[in-house]
Amino acid sequence: GAVVSQHPSRVICKSGTSVKIECRSLDFQATTMFWYRQFPKQSLMLMATSNEGSKATYEQGVEKDKFLINHASLTLSTLTVTSAHPEDSSFYICSARSSGNTDEQYFGPGTRLTVT
């Protein structure tokens, strides 16, 4: 099956700093990547949709200036959490949709962010 990687898997940062998370599709080209956040015992929450070469589309209530998304190539998207605060601590998961004909979406292993 298609493989999506994320880096780092865990990160601890201090309040006010920025953190960058990378998402890569390893064996397929992903025209579209998605960024989700999941708090403990809660559902996945879609934050934004990222298309290669264009600006990301953010879901209602997600601050685009705080969560910067760049989809520079067909295999790489990055999420930067700027000026992180403790309430940004969460499990961030990316997914990638193949550029083929199916709508299948494959998830990365996630990044656990803790802001102290």
Place this chain on the structure above:
Amino acid sequence: QKEVEQNSGPLSVPEGAIASLNCTYSDRGSQSFFWYRQYSGKSPELIMSIYSNGDKEDGRFTAQLNKASQYVSLLIRDSQPSDSATYLCAVWASDTDKLIFGTGTRLQVFP
């Protein structure tokens, strides 16, 4: 607003039994349907996709789709304790080009 409904569970079944997970969706225009498995603390893993009415089998898993009833199900035969996880039903919303997830059903398989 498009919705995907699942019973949150937990659904408890004995080892070796068939686990039946159900999902209904509101968007009649949806054409693509998926089941993901999510272990605690991990990201979702795609286990089945189905696009046509009827059954689709893959190993111990069978997905069933009934578009007229707007109903998708997942059957897990010979359930194992390692199947214990949360199962997420997802429906592709073609007009917004994104997956709509249900809240998931927690499955517990006891020895």
